Structures are given as structure tokens and as C-alpha cells.
Amino acid sequence: MSITINGKAVDPPEDPRVSLLDLLRDHLALPGAKMGCNQGACGACTVLVDGERVLSCLTLAAQMEGRSVTTIEGIGSPDVLAPLQQAFVEHDGFQCGYCTPGQICSALAMVEELRRGVPSHVTGDVSSEAIAFSSEELRERMSGNLCRCGAYNGIIDAITATCRETAE
Template structure:
């Protein structure tokens, strides 16, 4: 007579005891044994499925390197980047241009503002590969040697900062905003939409700069600095 393996004998014994029990009632011991056996089978199956899924996800998540040419502050930089790299991370982590700050990383605070073809954008929301060959201007590119840009000088003169973390984004955003004003782009508070060049009142400046947050609440000084720079521009 062939002997059954221990596991098979245990299962057969459990089945026979169940059948012999009156009304097929399980004892506490038998219920525990059945529960453990069921849990073991379920775990083995789920672990196998997870292993298969994990194998697929590793292939899917493997980074793809893309060659990118970034024109930053008049200089050409050739990089090989993960296709998921944001423009902000490319500037900070790969080009060491750390003047552009990472604040919220959700496009809500404006600390990462740079100029793309003269227009302000949130670099934390832009992929670097999307701007291959395009002209990018950061806070490091505004000064002319030792001579500060008029906006930079105005921020210093009017104390338009406290901790300074948001300042680079504020200045880049203000520069883009002044360019928008010069070409006649209206804002939500512009009174005369037919006016060729809207008057940059304090209300206009506050509205146009509303995407840049200063957690130190230096807004009056920031508006004063931008007002001075606006009055100096032709």
C-alpha cells in the first residue's frame, strides 16, 4: 500500500472528519486548519501575480534617455536626460543654475519662473525635452556683467524681498509681465481693452503678478520695485 504524502494525508483526514461529523459541523481546530490552508493558497497565488506584474512594471518604468539641446542665457548646452525630467530639474540638477527655485513643484507659487522666448513659464510644469533648441532665460542671465538689470536694482532699492527664496521667480515674472504690457496684452483688471498699451497701475501690477507668491508678504515693496522699473522703460 502506497503511502500518501503528509500534506495529502492531512487533507484526506480533514475531509473524512468533516464528512463523519454530524451535520458537517467543524470543530474549532478543524476550522483553524481549513482557514490556514485557504490563506496559504491565496497568498501563493497573489504573490505569483504580483511577481509577474512587478516584472512588467520594471520594464515600463525603465528611464529613456533623450538628447536635448538647451539654449540657456545665450549658451548652448547638450544634455542626455530622462524624458521625464522637468525643465526646472534640468536647470538646477544638470546645469547647476540654482537661482531658479523649486517651491511647490505644482505650478502654484511661481518660484520656478523662467522666460521661454521672452514669455514667462513655470519651469516645474515643463518637460525639458519639449524645449529642445528654444531660448531660455533665467535669473542668472539678466545682469550684464557686474551691472544689474534695472529690475534687480529696483528690488534691492525697495527691499522687495525678505527671505529671498521667491525673488528670482518674482523678477523673471516681472520682466515677462512688462514685456506683455508693452505689446498691449490686457489683464483681468484692464479698464480699456482697446488701449494699445494698458496703464500699469498698482492694481494692474498686482493682478499681473498674482501668480507669484511671497510667503514673507513683501508685496507692497515688490509692486514699488516693479513700478520703478516700469517707469524707467521706454
């Protein structure tokens, strides 16, 4: 069975040790997903698997058979940016740009989690179906994506500007 990556069918690697991240970066020339720690601590490698955010460094490529993977390259291109990508540029939601693809992938899935009413550590009423779209909720839910340049304010602004309506 093949893996679908950005809409294209890809054979799983022969070596079962290959992570999804290494498959993307080393085998498929898709370096948009970044390696920041290779141990699930930084979030730079975040991609979407069937719409859920996943740390590709902790995911074996072989596990992805029959699944659909979307990387930053599948979200928008420099000429046709997705609205959230454009908002990251406008709100300066990055400096060096290395954690950025992971932040964007993470944010897209996070907004869906909010919309579905998945509670977080800071959600007051966990039985409530609607979760307030607050800075605190966004910051809590994005805390798995580190940014050493400290573009956190811009990232939250970009997500707020783009996704508030979708999430509520």
C-alpha cells in the same frame, strides 16, 4: 537639437521626465530658479523662454529644444545687477529672497505684456491698445508669484520705479 540656456547650448536630458526646473537646478548647477511647489502654484520657478514667462516646474526640458531659456543667472550678476534687480534691493522687494528670482523673471516678461497691450482681468477697456501702468494692473499680473514673507509692496514699488517708462 540643443537648448540655449543663458546663451549657451545645452543638450536636452536623456530622461524625458526631467522638468526644465530640475534640468537647471540638478543637472546644470543653475539653482537661481527655485522650487516652491513643483506644481505651478507658486511661481518661484519662473524663467523666460524666448522672452515669455514660463513655469519651469511644469515644463519638460525636452520641450525646450530649439528654444532660448533665460534664468535669473542670465539677467544679472551680483557685481553687475540689472536695473530691476537693483531696484528690488533698494525697495526691499524681498525678505528671505527665495521667491525673488521668479518675481524678477515674471516682472520682466509682464512689463513686455503690458507694453504689447495684452489685457488682464482688471483691464477696463480690453480693446484699448495702451494699458494703464497702474498698481492694480501690476498686482493682478504678478499674482502668480507668491511671497510668503509679504514683500509685495516693495516688489510693486521696484517694478514701478524701473519699468514704468518701458511699459508706457
